[in-house]
Amino acid sequence: MTDTWELGGRPVYTGAHVTRRQDDALLSGRGTYVADLRPSGMAEMAVVRSPVAHGRITAVRTAEAAAVDGVIEVITAADLTDVAPYPNFAAYTQTPGTFPLAQDKVRYAGSPVAVVLAENRYIAEDAAELVEVDYTELPAVTSLEAALEPDSPRLFEDWSNNRLLDLQPDDSEVAAILAGNRVLRRRYKMGRHTAMPMETRAALAEVHNGRLHLWCTNQHAHIARTTLSYVLPLAERDIRVVIPYVGGGFGLKQHLYPEDVLVSWLALRHGRPVRFVEDRAEHMIAAAHARDHMIDIEAAIADDGRILAMRVQVVQDLGSAEIFPGAWCPALTTAAHMTGPYDIRDCVVSVAAVTTNKTPGGSYRGFGVPEAVFALERFIDEIADEVGVDRLDLRRSMLLQPADLPYTTASGALLDSGSFAESFERVVELGEHAYQRADAQYRSDPDSRVGVGYAVLFEGVSPTHHGASAHWMGHESCTIEVQPDGGVRVASGVTDQGQGTTTFVATLTADALGVPIETVRVELADSDATPYGLGAFGSRQAVIGGGAILLAAAEVQGKVKKIAAHMLEAPTDDLVIEAGRVHVAGSPVRAVTMADIATTAVIRTIDLPPGMEPGLEATARYEPELMEHTPDEKGRINANAAYANAAHAAVIRVDLGTGEIEILDYILAHDCGTVINPPIVDGQIWGGIAQGLGGTLYEDLCFNDLGQPQTAFMDYLVPSAIEIPDLVIEHFESPSPNTPLGMKGVGEGGTVGPAAAIGNALAQALAEFSPQIHETPLSPAVVRAMIPDQRT
Amino acid sequence: MKPPPFAYCRPHSLHEALELLAEHGDEARPLAGGQSLVPMLNHRLARPAVLVDIGAIGDLQRMDRNESGWMIGATVTQRRVEQESVEGCDLLRLAMPFIGHRQIRARGTVGGSIAHADPAAELPAVALTLDATMVATGLDGERAIPAAAFFAGPYMNSLEEGEILSRVTFPTVPPTTRCSFREFARRKGDFAVAGVAAAVDFEDGSVTAASLTAFAVGSNPVRLTSAEAAVAGRHLDEAALADSAEAAAAEIEPWDDIHGSPQYRRQLVAVLLRRALQEVAP
Numbered sequence A: 001m002t003d004t005w006e007l008g009g010r011p012v013y014t015g016a017h018v019t020r021r022q023d024d025a026l027l028s029g030r031g032t033y034v035a036d037l038r039p040s041g042m043a044e045m046a047v048v049r050s051p052v053a054h055g056r057i058t059a060v061r062t063a064e065a066a067a068v069d070g071v072i073e074v075i076t077a078a079d080l081t082d083v084a085p086y087p088n089f090a091a092y093t094q095t096p097g098t099f100p101l102a103q104d105k106v107r108y109a110g111s112p113v114a115v116v117l118a119e120n121r122y123i124a125e126d127a128a129e130l131v132e133v134d135y136t137e138l139p140a141v142t143s144l145e146a147a148l149e150p151d152s153p154r155l156f157e158d159w160s161n162n163r164l165l166d167l168q169p170d171d172s173e174v175a176a177i178l179a180g181n182r183v184l185r186r187r188y189k190m191g192r193h194t195a196m197p198m199e200t201r202a203a204l205a206e207v208h209n210g211r212l213h214l215w216c217t218n219q220h221a222h223i224a225r226t227t228l229s230y231v232l233p234l235a236e237r238d239i240r241v242v243i244p245y246v247g248g249g250f251g252l253k254q255h256l257y258p259e260d261v262l263v264s265w266l267a268l269r270h271g272r273p274v275r276f277v278e279d280r281a282e283h284m285i286a287a288a289h290a291r292d293h294m295i296d297i298e299a300a301i302a303d304d305g306r307i308l309a310m311r312v313q314v315v316q317d318l319g320s321a322e323i324f325p326g327a328w329c330p331a332l333t334t335a336a337h338m339t340g341p342y343d344i345r346d347c348v349v350s351v352a353a354v355t356t357n358k359t360p361g362g363s364y365r366g367f368g369v370p371e372a373v374f375a376l377e378r379f380i381d382e383i384a385d386e387v388g389v390d391r392l393d394l395r396r397s398m399l400l401q402p403a404d405l406p407y408t409t410a411s412g413a414l415l416d417s418g419s420f421a422e423s424f425e426r427v428v429e430l431g432e433h434a435y436q437r438a439d440a441q442y443r444s445d446p447d448s449r450v451g452v453g454y455a456v457l458f459e460g461v462s463p464t465h466h467g468a469s470a471h472w473m474g475h476e477s478c479t480i481e482v483q484p485d486g487g488v489r490v491a492s493g494v495t496d497q498g499q500g501t502t503t504f505v506a507t508l509t510a511d512a513l514g515v516p517i518e519t520v521r522v523e524l525a526d527s528d529a530t531p532y533g534l535g536a537f538g539s540r541q542a543v544i545g546g547g548a549i550l551l552a553a554a555e556v557q558g559k560v561k562k563i564a565a566h567m568l569e570a571p572t573d574d575l576v577i578e579a580g581r582v583h584v585a586g587s588p589v590r591a592v593t594m595a596d597i598a599t600t601a602v603i604r605t606i607d608l609p610p611g612m613e614p615g616l617e618a619t620a621r622y623e624p625e626l627m628e629h630t631p632d633e634k635g636r637i638n639a640n641a642a643y644a645n646a647a648h649a650a651v652i653r654v655d656l657g658t659g660e661i662e663i664l665d666y667i668l669a670h671d672c673g674t675v676i677n678p679p680i681v682d683g684q685i686w687g688g689i690a691q692g693l694g695g696t697l698y699e700d701l702c703f704n705d706l707g708q709p710q711t712a713f714m715d716y717l718v719p720s721a722i723e724i725p726d727l728v729i730e731h732f733e734s735p736s737p738n739t740p741l742g743m744k745g746v747g748e749g750g751t752v753g754p755a756a757a758i759g760n761a762l763a764q765a766l767a768e769f770s771p772q773i774h775e776t777p778l779s780p781a782v783v784r785a786m787i788p789d790q791r792t
Numbered sequence B: 001m002k003p004p005p006f007a008y009c010r011p012h013s014l015h016e017a018l019e020l021l022a023e024h025g026d027e028a029r030p031l032a033g034g035q036s037l038v039p040m041l042n043h044r045l046a047r048p049a050v051l052v053d054i055g056a057i058g059d060l061q062r063m064d065r066n067e068s069g070w071m072i073g074a075t076v077t078q079r080r081v082e083q084e085s086v087e088g089c090d091l092l093r094l095a096m097p098f099i100g101h102r103q104i105r106a107r108g109t110v111g112g113s114i115a116h117a118d119p120a121a122e123l124p125a126v127a128l129t130l131d132a133t134m135v136a137t138g139l140d141g142e143r144a145i146p147a148a149a150f151f152a153g154p155y156m157n158s159l160e161e162g163e164i165l166s167r168v169t170f171p172t173v174p175p176t177t178r179c180s181f182r183e184f185a186r187r188k189g190d191f192a193v194a195g196v197a198a199a200v201d202f203e204d205g206s207v208t209a210a211s212l213t214a215f216a217v218g219s220n221p222v223r224l225t226s227a228e229a230a231v232a233g234r235h236l237d238e239a240a241l242a243d244s245a246e247a248a249a250a251e252i253e254p255w256d257d258i259h260g261s262p263q264y265r266r267q268l269v270a271v272l273l274r275r276a277l278q279e280v281a282p
């Protein structure tokens, strides 16, 4: 691998405001999504879903539905004789044995039980109503506390309990420190919410020349292809996965869902295109949910409040866990972030991930980090109150300073760079100022209280996939081909869900080759056209995909220089590549164009330097050297290629009458290392904050005691533009010495801080009432209950 | 989320619409702006075999004022009411922006909202506060139904089978009457978690008539008669506000859902009423 990463050309586009490539199509409604594809002869699928949360299936009657005019077939699990359950590669977990249709039990309301294939979705839905399923209902487990009870009903009878994952590391060292010091204990919980992409899930399967073509919304073309080959009786070479325009993924589309398998199976069986477009009602119960964590912290506290050691228990509610890849990894990620950017050397975290009769949990932007940050940052404010020290000074006494870097956290994360203390101080400066303004404005209003809250955090970005799948690791891939006319085709395993992936691929390729960006054509998300890569997750694509681009470009450029040197009769060291031309330093007219060089390389190969192979392309793969995939014997792991950091401040006004929180100011200092495209970075921060605020104040996926989902889309309060405050964004740039160009990921940072910042602001605003702020969401009803009634 | 099959007709006269309703009985359903009915069809919560679209009936689109008040045709859109000044009917104008979003109001109709009788809807609350009159038309003719008798439970009205709500008369109020409309919703445009409408008349600073309504806290909007009594004849001072708010919280029987417990809704009604009365106090 390379020791130093650099661009092959001058950074013309890198760091500049390059316009996002897809915006024209996206904003004018010309993007082609799966739901826009209608090959002739297409049939559509409706899924019969379980209305009960936990039950044994005793009979399924499909004859009446199958007889409806326009119905092609009705299938149940019994028909899928050549389908294998999704694999589980994680030896440290129990295995749910997930199958695309429920076999003899259902474990959540919404679980797919049968499928109606019909000429169109209307008929399919009419017939789906006629499928009769008999269930023997079983007691439902509806909370993580209930799932932890030793005698709780088991979802999987062959398991010994409801703990899919139960890691209890040796805590004797920390226990000894706890025993000799003042100990503070708190329990924090984060509610259940999820991504609500504008485009729901969708999949369309076609058979072409005996090969399966799956058009879908998955975030990974290759992982999807491989997984399909594990589940379906198909060789991987006989599967092509294409991901057209996608209207937001946010992690929810990382999973290869049952419907992806079912459309494929039906298309193969019937030899005609089969499509499934999830509707929003299905999305609420059958697309992955997220968060739903409980975190218990016990900490030994010094007299001045500093945390000397922590013992933490993280429990994640997985729902039924019937999802692939499995969804326990957020809990592991929470564990890895429990010390925050503080010098806390002794921290031991046990992790349990439990099954309940709720929609399977899955990936969602933030992925375990918002949970850790909410718990730790609330805890620090609570320590400050308890000990009687200033909450900012307490942070200052523990925050990592520039001189402490590189620093390896107790969990094994290598913080090689960052602006932890500096970004915090900047946000405090702006936050205190904004708070004073708010205080002056509302001091005389008896119905208002204002407060400011802070959160400071680091966030692992560009992680290994192994934590989630125990199978894939962390590399990304790139092929760069210069075509005879000098134009460039770049193909990579990364994918674009609307976040601008295509744009950064073009940007880095253009600068790495020294060509105009307009001459670069980007190909992504087609498993036939791109080299094997892992796609979108964990804010990884710019960092790791970028590395692959730089490596491929360097190889191509090496050859470009050799050919140019031969053509110009000059030494390669004297050559300068710029704007698609290669010239001799100091004499710009002695030049050849990329077209001249590529024509030589591909067509007029007779003109190549003697012995040189024809062609002008390279494929490279990049796997970050310091990323680890499995933990050491103490459970420590550096699971990410890089670590971004941020500090958040929220200034809020609480309406004492209604309990409503109004955000007056939201300030954030963010550091994702080298910035490739400033507007895209800002956009990621805005979107992340919106989703973070959604989970903190608005969004809540509720279930009743029977495991019945209580939150319809109408009640699932995704904040709109009106609810999102103006943001003040401050940029810090601490390039990583270990990543390509010093980049760190930016996709999730905004999501991570709001719960903690708002929680802390609320605690300050309502200090006179000693509120207990240990859970999200902080809905108006919850906040109102913290305020004594005689106030109104 | 696809509707079951249905037939669709779009008559041009009220008579024709009534005949269609008579012909198909409880299989038929009027379609106005579709902002509530179409989602219900898609969720298969309503399964009419025939939709009678009343959107092309000119008579139902009229909006007139006479000495007693504003007569608003059933299919006048909420947006149109919002844009007209509806003089003498401040409460109506104040309530309109709380209904969904502008796009919703551009389609949603006054009659549709009232006939739909959503317990959290604004227009039924305004109708009850102002003692509006609903005019039901059937093949046998018209009958007037006072607002207090129109709402018959959540999503239920007292129209007979085959009747169409053809217009609503909102009485105008004297210039001395001051109005306030307050609701608490989780996001801008959402249905209310709780709301309050107030029309209060004063003489020399004392309340001569108070019409106070709470909505989104029970099966239909309710007049807060105890709270009205608590302010009758009084100046709206701190004590009067407190008495009225307390009476309101005590007299309602709120429901429970994921946005708020009954207790929280009582607190909301108390605070919204207090703020509404503060606003109207001269």
Ligand SMILES: Cc1cc2nc3c(=O)[nH]c(=O)nc-3n(C[C@H](O)[C@H](O)[C@H](O)COP(=O)(O)OP(=O)(O)OC[C@H]3O[C@@H](n4cnc5c(N)ncnc54)[C@H](O)[C@@H]3O)c2cc1C
Pocket: B029, B030, B031, B032, B033, B034, B035, B036, B037, B038, B054, B074, B075, B098, B099, B100, B101, B104, B107, B108, B109, B110, B111, B112, B113, B115, B116, B118, B120, B121, B122, B123, B159, B163, B164, B165, B166, B189, B190, B191, B192
């Ligand atoms: C996103 C969204 C947000 C919304 N937010 C709000 C809100 O905050 N507050 C609120 O009040 N409403 C809200 N609505 C509902 C909206 O106001 C509807 O317009 C209203 O409830 C129904 O009016 P409509 O004209 O659309 O009626 P339709 O949907 O066409 O009909 C509703 C019902 O009334 C019947 N009906 C309609 N007209 C007549 C008539 N003249 N005679 C007899 N029966 C009739 C229909 O048969 C049907 O049963 C919202 C809707 C949406 C989609």
